[in-house]
Amino acid sequence: MEEEVDIRLMKGNEAMAEAAIQARCDAYFGYPITPQSEVLEYLAREMPKRYGRPLQAESEVAAINMIYGAAGAGKRVMTSSSSPGFSLMQEGISYIASAELPCLLVNVNRGGPGLGTIQPSQGDYFQATKGGGHGDYHLIVLAPNSVQEMADFVSLGFELADKYRNPVLMLSDGAIGQMMEKVEFKKKVIKHVDKPWATTGKTKDRQRSIITSLFIQPEKMEIVNLRLNKKYDEICKNEVRYEEIMTDDAEYILVAYGLSSRISHKTVLLAREKGIKLGLLRPITLYPFPYDRIKEISNHLKGALVVELNAGQMIEDVRLSVEGKIPVWHYGRMGGIIPGPDEVLENFMQRINK
Secondary structure (H helix, E strand, O other), X not given: OOOOEEEEEEEHHHHHHHHHHHOOOOEEEEOOOOOOHHHHHHHHHHHHHHOOEEEEOOOHXXXXXXXXXXXXXXXXXXXXXXXXXXXXXXXXXHHHHHHOOOEEEEEEEEOOOOOOOOOEOOOOHHHHHOOOOOOOOOOEEEOOOOHHHHHHHHHHHHHHHHHHOOEEEEEXXXXXXXXXXXXXXXXXXXXXXXXXXXXXXXXXXXXXXXXOOOOOOHHHHHHHHHHHHHHHHHHHHHOOOEEEEOOOOOOEEEEOOHHHHHHHHHHHHHHHHOOOOEEEEEEOEEEOOOHHHHHHHHHHOOEXXXXXXXXXXXXXXXXXXXXXXXXXXXXXXXXXXXOOHHHHHHHHHHHHOO
């Protein structure tokens, strides 16, 4: 029997919203901000007809605290925003991470700092991967590079969030959120996840659950920190995801994620036409980062160029990975400017010909 597939032409933001409904997201709380406003618009139109309820909060601060409450009650919930709005959520995200509540967060990255521009950027890498709020915590961070992955990573994100009782962040950008591509939705069986820790009330058969991120005594706070770090070690052991293109015989590689990886893929093809052995490694999980694979592959490389839409952020993790064995360069554009594959290739050639 053939698998039932629903094929549509959709924007990335709309595909993500549709995937949330199909993943049986119980509720969405958010606030409109360009370039991700279509998420709330789509859900406001479609969610009440089918499954779940959307709510436009009065602010991003309110939205993330609604996520805290609904996730604490055991519901499958998500929010989305763009860079300035996502910054407003950081305190609440830290609370959610400490309370170990599963939820899906989406940042459709735009240029900054400040209010910046509504054009695409990757300037939020540090915020996403190094803990944008206070305290020792990590989000699982997924980086889609297509409309199809914007949809696919919704169900993956919910699954990982439930598996580890940890918030999951999808870090996209304004270009992927706004572009239109073919996307396939496959019928999935949504498995019920038992959540005995949820605050659903006390009954004769059930003790009261209490969820908090406040631990005044230092000994108790340290126990929480140690438990969280043990969980992060498990995540790093089991959930590293990446894609390699033409790396088997590569003498050099590009390292790029999201939109930059699409550009870099074309750059690799252009380089190969010129007889240059260039490959691409695309991190799919930005946390956990593929340190070990980049370290391993660097043993037969002469250098690596990190391509980002920022002033240089992921390059720090790539340099940590290679441990000084090869030179690691950076090429980035900012302010919402997207470089072309020829531009990236020209910069790469300048690096290796010096």
